[in-house]
Amino acid sequence: MNLARLGGLTLRSCLLTLFLCACPGWVGAATRIDLNGDWHFHIDPRGEGEKLGWTAKLPDSTELVRIPHTWNIGTHDDYEGLAWYFRGFVLDRALSGQHVEIHFGATFYKSRVWLNGIAVGEHEGGYTAYDLDVTAAVRPGLNFLAVEIDNRPTTSSIPGLAMKLAGSNNIWYDWWHYGGIVREVYLAVADTALIRRQKIASEVTGGQAAVTTTVFLEGFARTGRKLTLSAEASGPDGSIAARAATVTADLPLNGRTQMKMPLTIAPVRLWSVDHPAVYSMTVAVADSEGGVLDAKTNTFAFRTIRVADRHLFVNGQRVRLTGITRHEESPWEGLAETEGTILHDWEDLKELHVTLTRPVHYPQNERILDYADRHGIFLIPEIPVWQFDEAQLANPEFVALAKQMMREMIEQDANHPCILAWSVSNESAMSTIAGKAYLRAMKDLIHELDPGRLVTFADNELSYGVDAKASASNEADFIMMNEYFGAWNGPEEGLAALLDRAERDFPDKMFIVSEFGTPGVFARDSVEADKLRVHIIRNQLAEFARRDWIAGAILWCYQDYKSHRNLWPGQKEGYVDHGVVDENRQRRPSFDVWKQLNEPALISATWTAGTSGLPTGFILKLKRKSPEQLPSYPMKNYTVDWEVRDSGGKLWARDNQNVSDLQTEVTIARELETTIPAENLILNVRLLEEGGKVAADKRLTYLRLNPGGQDLPDMSPELRRRIPQL
Numbered sequence: 001m002n003l004a005r006l007g008g009l010t011l012r013s014c015l016l017t018l019f020l021c022a023c024p025g026w027v028g029a030a031t032r033i034d035l036n037g038d039w040h041f042h043i044d045p046r047g048e049g050e051k052l053g054w055t056a057k058l059p060d061s062t063e064l065v066r067i068p069h070t071w072n073i074g075t076h077d078d079y080e081g082l083a084w085y086f087r088g089f090v091l092d093r094a095l096s097g098q099h100v101e102i103h104f105g106a107t108f109y110k111s112r113v114w115l116n117g118i119a120v121g122e123h124e125g126g127y128t129a130y131d132l133d134v135t136a137a138v139r140p141g142l143n144f145l146a147v148e149i150d151n152r153p154t155t156s157s158i159p160g161l162a163m164k165l166a167g168s169n170n171i172w173y174d175w176w177h178y179g180g181i182v183r184e185v186y187l188a189v190a191d192t193a194l195i196r197r198q199k200i201a202s203e204v205t206g207g208q209a210a211v212t213t214t215v216f217l218e219g220f221a222r223t224g225r226k227l228t229l230s231a232e233a234s235g236p237d238g239s240i241a242a243r244a245a246t247v248t249a250d251l252p253l254n255g256r257t258q259m260k261m262p263l264t265i266a267p268v269r270l271w272s273v274d275h276p277a278v279y280s281m282t283v284a285v286a287d288s289e290g291g292v293l294d295a296k297t298n299t300f301a302f303r304t305i306r307v308a309d310r311h312l313f314v315n316g317q318r319v320r321l322t323g324i325t326r327h328e329e330s331p332w333e334g335l336a337e338t339e340g341t342i343l344h345d346w347e348d349l350k351e352l353h354v355t356l357t358r359p360v361h362y363p364q365n366e367r368i369l370d371y372a373d374r375h376g377i378f379l380i381p382e383i384p385v386w387q388f389d390e391a392q393l394a395n396p397e398f399v400a401l402a403k404q405m406m407r408e409m410i411e412q413d414a415n416h417p418c419i420l421a422w423s424v425s426n427e428s429a430m431s432t433i434a435g436k437a438y439l440r441a442m443k444d445l446i447h448e449l450d451p452g453r454l455v456t457f458a459d460n461e462l463s464y465g466v467d468a469k470a471s472a473s474n475e476a477d478f479i480m481m482n483e484y485f486g487a488w489n490g491p492e493e494g495l496a497a498l499l500d501r502a503e504r505d506f507p508d509k510m511f512i513v514s515e516f517g518t519p520g521v522f523a524r525d526s527v528e529a530d531k532l533r534v535h536i537i538r539n540q541l542a543e544f545a546r547r548d549w550i551a552g553a554i555l556w557c558y559q560d561y562k563s564h565r566n567l568w569p570g571q572k573e574g575y576v577d578h579g580v581v582d583e584n585r586q587r588r589p590s591f592d593v594w595k596q597l598n599e600p601a602l603i604s605a606t607w608t609a610g611t612s613g614l615p616t617g618f619i620l621k622l623k624r625k626s627p628e629q630l631p632s633y634p635m636k637n638y639t640v641d642w643e644v645r646d647s648g649g650k651l652w653a654r655d656n657q658n659v660s661d662l663q664t665e666v667t668i669a670r671e672l673e674t675t676i677p678a679e680n681l682i683l684n685v686r687l688l689e690e691g692g693k694v695a696a697d698k699r700l701t702y703l704r705l706n707p708g709g710q711d712l713p714d715m716s717p718e719l720r721r722r723i724p725q726l
Helices: 008-022 163-168 339-351 366-375 390-394 396-413 433-449 494-505 526-545 589-597 717-722
Strands: 031-034 037-044 063-067 082-091 099-104 110-115 118-124 130-133 141-150 185-190 193-205 208-219 226-234 240-243 247-250 256-265 279-286 292-300 305-308 311-314 317-319 321-324 421-426 454-459 479-482 511-516 550-555 561-563 574-576 601-609 615-624 636-646 651-661 666-671 680-688 694-703
Touching: 082 185, 099 110, 118 130, 185 193, 193 279, 193 292, 208 226, 208 279, 226 256, 240 256, 247 256, 311 550, 339 366, 366 396, 390 396, 390 433, 396 421, 396 433, 421 433, 433 454, 454 511, 494 526, 511 526, 526 550, 526 589, 601 680, 601 694, 615 636, 615 680, 615 694, 651 666
Parallel strands: 321 550, 421 454, 454 479, 479 511, 511 550
Antiparallel strands: 031 185, 037 063, 037 082, 082 141, 099 130, 099 185, 110 118, 110 141, 193 208, 208 256, 226 240, 226 247, 226 279, 279 292, 305 311, 311 317, 561 574, 601 615, 615 666, 636 651, 636 680, 680 694
């Protein structure tokens, strides 16, 4: 094949790949060759690409795109069907004869892959990673890679046509069908062996942890060879925390094996929502001469999760958590998110004091789990079984596919400390015989793959009055309940009655409200919709807080998202008005309301006054929210940062103070060094987490009266008395 036929930009990518493979340091150990960037793309509405030979040659009139990519933005916005991606790459002859795989971070939805015209594998599922062995098809020099993607939903795909909605003739899932190669792609080249994954388990006793990493190893040697396996744990500060004794074993001949490596870490720091102490474990396999064949690093942490007496305990201390869901979705990237979009949105969620989210209906990008690990956010990941009816849940092919997706999600994500539980479905017919059988089958699989982790699902049948005795929620480790009173479930006043009934019907169950909020279709326009959203947030958070068996509440949702349903009347395509920000991340008033209501600590501030009546200092009082409030969790080792400025922005005073524990009220009294001759003063107070994020803030203003007269907000009673009235 002529390299120039692949296009100039792709030619540069091929040459870069050639350079990477030629670097001596890359040969001998497992090599990762980046295949992101420039690819060629062509839709195939007639399904004739394979017949026309696209598996081995580039078709005419392709588009140049960059991976990760979805075609459902712009020209092919609502296209359902087959589409193809093509890429040339050069493999250096120094790597000839080694084991070669291609890794896809995710492709939505069904994929078939060819290398040099040879079929090398296929995959179903749009949100989890997979690897295909291409050793028999790859060759030194130029190679041609072709990938066919099908994004059409069916009654047996996951996500699929939501047959629970069939009566309304609206059988779509409530987000967009972003077809494409939506996450990273790379080649993995290995000599002798690969570390598939590691599974890290630990038990903390008396300040030290017994840790075991189980290493899943695959060998490709034609003759027997000795292997040496090593493991090294690093602490939150990056220093070495422990090393395991090396293990020597025979390499399996073209087979797989598991090897357990124990080590002890002391002392340990526990992971919590306000102090997320993250460790890492690096395992490496070497040959008998010490040459590294492969290595893998995963993060992990130490924390205990327990549900008891209808309450949630983290590290033995009761917590009540709140958060907001978020789709992997934007007008500029869709599902094919880059690091910048992910970081922007999750920084927003952190500012909104999110400590718990599902986070939506499908497995998440690895970057999201890493962010949640390092910022103390619990996740309840879910496979996209959304609005399925009894017949779908009873279908053996569906159950097998659901198990495959759950296995893939758990095997790639289970080491993350941010994962609170696994969810097996959303708003499906789980109270049927088939639904209960499906839940039991999934629980058995999860307990096998990830012993000790909690299992649940999002139930909307309870909010529609299903008989509690028939509910599959009886068999979940805790109940996740979706409710939309004030919207889909009827008048807002019905919420209290629902919660009263739930308290009676499930006297031993802890609840998390897994969805609440309101879509824009229940108001005249977007402005009115957000006013309604603010009302729902204020009233329903207060209602949840009064019920101590509700351990968490999750708002739907962060941003407006693309869909075919829940739109304004007359629309068939657009963005669902449901977020505290719109699709372009412009904040609505509900953003600030949620932020203020979900601060985990309460701050009061008053000025103190001298004989002149001018402020001479201030008094701060700080305390974490109690378990009778939402959210509520232990808060230790925070910093109180404060500054005083005048209305022109001039800084008059600034300082900070450490607060060891906010379990009981902390009082801070400060005198200003000099009387500030300013008409208006502003005191800004921030309560900072260990990493510098703002947990709560307070603004106190002093306005000296003038002939026009001004209000005196946040004044102490003493100071108000000293200032003459108009």
